[in-house]
Structures are given as C-alpha cells and as structure tokens.
Amino acid sequence: MNWTNVKLIFAREVRDQLRDRRTLFMIAVLPLLLYPLLGMSMFQIAQFVREKAVRVLVVGARDLEELPPLIENNRFAADLFDQPKEAELLELHFAAAEPRPDRPRIASPRAEACRAVLAGEYEAALYLPDDFGETARKFQRAIQEWREQNGGGEQETAPTLDTRPEIIYSTASEESQIAFLRLSDLWRRWNERIGEANLKARNLPANAARPFELAATNLAEQTGRHGTAVWSKILPVLLLLWAMTGAFYPAVDLCAGEKERGTLETLLCSPAERSEIVLGKLLTIMLFSMATAVLNLLSLGITGWLVLAQLPQFGPPPPEAALWLAIALVPVSALFSALCLALAAFARSTKEGQYYLIPLLLVTLPLVVLPMAPGVELNLGNSLIPITGVVLLLRSMLEGVYWQAIQFAAPVAAVTLACCLLSIRWAVEQFNSESVLFRESERLEVGLWLRHLHRDRGPTPTVAAAVSCGVLILLIRFFMSFALPEASGFGDFTVTAVVTQLAVVATPALLMTIMLTSSPRRTLLLHWPRAAAVLAAAALAVVAQPAVLALQALVTRLYPVSESLEEALEGVFTEAPGLWHLILVAAVAPAVCEELAFRGFILSGFRHLGHKHRAIVYSALFFGFTHGLLQQSMVACVLGLGLGYVAVQSGSILPGMAFHLIHNSLVVASVKLTPVALERVPLLRNMVSISDQAGLAFRWPAVLASLVLTAILLAWFHRQPHWESEEERQFEAIRDARSEA
C-alpha cells in the first residue's frame, strides 16, 4: 500500500467534491437551514394545535339542576379549567331535542352523534342519556338516605349510578383525539366538583376524599436533563441516517459518476493500485459523511437549545452528547462509507446509483429503528446486531447509564469493526471486478434472457443462478409458512417439515439443475466419495456435537426463545410416536433435500466466484437463513460452513449428507434423552448434565475435547486433494505468479 498515492487520491477527491455545488448544498447549506426551519415549524404547529378550538356536540345535557354547573352561557363552566379562557377551546353545539326534518331519522340521538363525528361535522360528542339529570339527582338523594340509614355503623351496599355518559370520538383524527383529551379532563374535574359538593353537604371538608397530594420531584429537571429521554432516542437515529446520507451522494459521484464521465478508466491506468484508489475514495466519503452528520447534529443541537427547549416535552440536548456522538461517528461513517462505495461502484451511472439508496435505506432503517421498540435494551445479544448495537450503546451513553454502556462497548465495537472491514473488502472487490467496472447497459428482454439461460448453460450453475435459487427458496418458504398449518402436534409438524423439505428446498434446486446446467451430476456433486471421507464426516458429526450444543446454548442465552415457542417445540417432540419417526422427519429429509440444494446447486454456483471459502460462506448463509428461526439460523450458518467445507474437500455430496443425518439424529435423540436413560450410560453421564432449565448440556471438558477433535478432522479434510473450478484455478495461478514475481 502506497500511502502517498492514497493521500493524493484523497486530496483530489476532496477538492473535487468541494467544487461541486450539490455536495456543498447537501453537506453545509441544507443542515443550516433545515433544522431552524423545522424547529420554527414545529413550534408554530404546536402553538396552532394547542390553541385551536375543537367542535363538540353536546347531546342531552339538560335538566342538570342541583348539580355543580357544567355548562354556562353555551360554554363549559369556566371554573372547570385552569384558565377560564381555555373554555373557548371547546366550541359547543347542542343537539336539537327533536330530529331535524331535513335529515333521515336515525335510530337514536347517540347514533346521530356517532354519525356526525364520523362525518367530521364535530371533533367529538359528549353524550348524556336522557335520564342523566334525573338519575344523578336520585343518586344524590340515595347517598343522603344511605348515610342516614347507616349512620349507626350498619353496613349496607352503597348506591350506584345506573347511567352512563359517554365521549364519542375517533382516533382516526388528530383533532378528535385532542377533543377527547380536553373533554376527559373536563369531565374528571366536574366529577370532582360533584364529589366535593357531596362532601360539603355532609359537613365534610373537600379534601376528605383526597387527603394526600403526591409531590413529584423530577431529578432530570433539576439537573437540566429533562429532555434526555427524547434526545437519546432522536440523536443516535439522526446520526446514523445523516452519516449514511452524507456518504451516499459523494460515493455515487466518486464511483458511478467517474464511470459515467470516463475518468475512472484514466485513474485505473495510473500507478495507483485498486486498493489505494478504494482507500482514497473511502476516506473522502468518510470525511463527507462525518461532516454531514456533524453539521446536521450541530444545527439540530443549536435549534434544540433555542427553539425546542421551549416545548415542555423537550428539553435541551444533554451537553455531553456531542462527545459520545463524535466517538460513535467514526466507525459508523466508516461502515456506511464502505457500503455506499461498494454499491456505487456497481452502478453504471449516477442515476442508477441513486436508485440504490432506497434498498440501502430499507436494509438499514429496521436496524436503526429497532432500538425504539419497547423493551429493546442494551444487552449482549442486541449489542451483537450491527447498527442496532451502536444506537443502543449511544442511547445508554446519552442517558448517562455509563456502566451498562461500558459493559457492552467492546462487542458493539467488535461487530462494527468487523462489518467495516467486510464492507471495505467488498468495495475493493467491486473495484477489482471487470464485470462491475466495465458493465455495459443491456436491455433486459425476457425472451432473450430465457434463450441465454438455455443456450449458455454450463456444466454447473452461474453465481446469479445460485443466488436466484437461494432467494427463491427463501421466498417460497416465507409464503408457505402462511399456507401450511401451524404445528400443534407431531402430525402437523411432519406435514410441514416434509412438505417444506421436498417442495420448498429440494424441488427448486432440482428443477434449476435440470433447466440451467448441462451436468446435473457435477452440479449436485453426485460422485462416489472415498469411504474414508464418509467415515470422517460421520465421525465429525459425532465429535462436533458437544461444541454445537454449547453454541446453541450460547445463542439461546443471547437471544432467548419465547416460552410459547419453546413449549410448542417440546410438544412436537414429546408427541412423536417414536424416535425413528422423528429421525425420519427431522434428520433424513433435511439431510437429503438441504444437501442437494445448498451443498449441491448453490455451492456449485458460488464456486464460480473463484474463492472456495467465499462460496462456502455464501452457501452457509443461505442455509442459515432458510431455517427461519433466528436462533436456529445462527447455528445452522456455522454448521453450513462445516458442511460446505466437507462437500468441497470430498468433492461429493454424500459425506455431507452423512454428517447432516447423524448430526440431526443426535440432536433429536438428545431431546428424547431423560435423566433415567442417562444414568444407564456411565460414559455419557460423566460428560453430560440434564436440567429442566437448560436441557441437555455437555460439561466443559467434553466441549473442549469436541473442539480439538473437530479441528483434527477438519484438518484431515483440508489435506484431501479436491476438485477446483476454472475460476479457482485461475485465481490460484495469478496469486502464485504474483507472489513469484
């Protein structure tokens, strides 16, 4: 890596961007204008909403003598509000006692009120039944009589009010909701007045029913942090969104724009290596991503201090927020910059590049917004989710929960760093790929495309075919999950599992093999392996079992399975007529179908990438995602790596099938294993513990031994001579020649 070249490219790109008015507008001008304008608007809207009168239809508020005044001079009584002027915010309209002749007769006044509110004629209606006044007076009298009769201490049931006033409103309308809140508050106060009047009539002080007033001390207000709860949610999300937006537009200009203008080829002919070009561009994009985020947050912070702090639900942003946001900004910008760079390198033009913003947002937004869901807090499991972990960590820092934040800072940093490195690597690969750099626009014609699929089919599928197969399996599985019955017993489970394996997993892969390849045998690795490979794979499944179960336990501890799901799964296993039935459904079917699809078609396709390890990782990811349940998917991904490696090194699908079959059988058997049965096998008893909470678990020496033996068996597979794809051979040859040179 020549750092002088990186510096030169960086300096050129920065100068280039600074000479671009659009970039400057996005980075500097927009944030300086946006937030003050938004703040002003919010302030205005809040004022407007707070002060706007709402129309209320009053039905049946007649004959309310002997009760404290509810309505005076066609308004609600002024003493029912904190400020008498607030009475004007409820504009009263009184329903006619008789229905209007121009309206069709509706069953009741209440139904007429409902219709009027739904039609938007009024924001809400206060409905008092016809007998409300009379019933209220009867109640007052009944209270009086009850007290006189029970004055001596005899206990009798207190009278109840047998009438039900009602506020009619609609949550479909914001104004209707405001009307509801105002009416509810008003009604509560009127009720209190009635209670006070009752007490007064019985010579009791008004506070007899409320002897203690609860004082509230808001420490946040005392320390000037009453806005923290809101800001700690807003600021991390904005930081991430602006870091991404700030990275995206320069990335599109620096990659797709350069391709479009023809300057990229000029640069590729220069002495700068591709990695130096990528790094120079990446640093530029990072700089602009950070500048956009900083300027936006600065503008928002100043607006917050000046405008939003005036609103009661907001306070000023916590002062130390700037420090935490600045620290988080560097890795976040690096991650988004690398992602945007790789995506933009793929685009042929700036126009095409801009289309990729929405998919990027669709992938990123759920991870950004997830921490806002109730109950999502910073823990080890959540800290391992990319982006979500950063948002949660920042939130904890802003809320001042430092101890919790420090505990999970390391996993968040590790995951973010790993994602950054992967994204950078992806970006470098995009710049090394001729098909990406010199992609020419081809009009997609379905007929032409189908002819191409048939005419140009090779012995094994293409990468695109492998991806299509994986996506197709995921999509069919998703839609089938709605069509198939929910597994409430072993019968349903059998139907679901077998149909899923045959129809969803195996059929697409087999059909695509026949239609898109000229050698199904080579595609599906249908070769006889050496007996030693099958035996080694079978042994691997057995020795890896403790490690896999330990991994499963770890995953479940990080991301607990809901109790209802756990019970449903247990129910399925306990209802099974016998172990062999379970093995047939949960081990044999997946071993055949999943191996054909994932280690057959999909892995063969990915081997055209030229890196067997990458092909194994991608096929394992598809294998994992197909398992649906997050906790299963994670473990399946790891198992998929092993299965892929076995398939590649042995050159046959059969050892993988043997591994899969034995592994799943052992998992099923372990669920059925009871403490009594365990007692009968002394060797197993020393290695395994069974508890109600954790189920079956291997003791740590067994897990350690499992890891060592697994490594030994994988090393044996590593030494086996294996078939290489043309691309893999070419890649190896270039690498060897370069190292020699």
Added chain:
Amino acid sequence: MIQVRGLTKHYADLRRGQFVALGGIDFDAHPGEVFGLLGPNGAGKTTALRILSTVLQPTAGRATIYGYDVLTQSSQVRHQIGFVSANTAVYDRMTGWEMVEYFGRLYGIPKDQLDERMEDIFARLKMDDTRELLGAKMSTGMKQKVSIARALVHDPPVLIFDEATVGLDVLVARALLRTVAELRDHGKCIVYSTHIMREAEKLCDRVAILHRGKVLAGGTLEELRRRHGEEDLEELFFRLISEHDASTAA
C-alpha cells in the same frame, strides 16, 4: 519491448452469451516505431489495449511490456506506459494543470522535476490555454491534449493510443498525429489503434489487421501490399475482412 502471445479474452453477455473478444492474438512492437492495430468496430482492439494497460485481465495468453507481465506485474507495467483513448476523459472540476500534476505526483515524480516537465509538455503541446481552465469548460481538442499530457508526464517508453482521434476535428486530429510521429522519433514504442486507414498509412510502421478477435494479417505496409497484391490499404483491409467473414459463414 511489447510482446503479445496467444492473448485471449472471453466475455459473457445476454445477447451473445459467452463470446470471444480476443481469440489468441500475437504481435510485437518495438521502440522507435508506431505499431498499428487496425480493425472495424468490435474487432477487439480496445480489449487488447485495455489488457496491455492492465485495466482488464486476459483469459489466457501472455503479454509483456519491457519484460513485465501485464497480469502478474501490473504495477511495474503501468509505470512503463502512457494510455490515451477516446474513453479516457479529464476531470470536470480540475484545471488542465492540476490534472497533469496530479498524475505526475501519482507516478512519484519529485515536485521540481515535475514542474519542469509539465512546462515542457504544455509548451510542446501548445496547451497553455488549459492551464487554468476547468475540464468541464474545455473543448474536445483541449481535453485530448490534456489526456496526452497526462500520458506523457512520466516520460514512459511505451505509449498506447486507442482510437485517439475519434470525435476530434481535422485540425486537432492532424496535430495529434504529428505529436505521435514526434514521439516515435524520440524513440517511444507506440501502439496505435484505429479504424481509419488513412491515419494508419500516414503513421504506422507496422500493422496488424484485427477482426473478430483474430489477427488476419500483419507486417509493414509494404509487406502487406506485396503479399496480398493490393496497393490501397483500405481495399486490402476490406478484402481481408470480407474473405474472413465469407470463410466463417461457409
């Protein structure tokens, strides 16, 4: 100087499927000569030159420049070549001077030497009007001059011109051809691709006629004329291509 042996390049696209852009071509080019790569559009000229400039990787075969392999020693190769094509554009938001200076610094030329060399190139190519002018405001001729200046800034022994006169008016094209001839006289090894036969006749010492990824004929113009009994290069070119298409169709 430039040695190309069995150079092959395969592509895949929807319309043609897997197709051979270069089907194992061979040629050599030496210092002090202009080697012309002649062929119609789609013959494989640009692919061959992109491989020589290390932008593309060959599917098979070998190409060396000054003994450096384009595939395995691409970095050294790029130091030996200057590449100008109709596709190599200039940056819109950089002046002519900034752009040439940028590439000079990428080649690691010390500042004082670079300034001296740039003054010389700007004077030789008569491009003082581009010094302070942003790329976006340059004419096509100015842009092409900046491209040539960029390719010459590190004084490479090998220069590759790929359809460099496409889109240029007659005056600018003539000036460019004159520049190429001067560079040849300075001992540079030049590979010049074109489909304009008059340019080849004026400029090239030796040529290879390329069609559908194959070299149909190669040698000096005199040798070609003698071998095929055709004085006019354009006629000779047309005949060779027609014969090849007819034999392929048969």
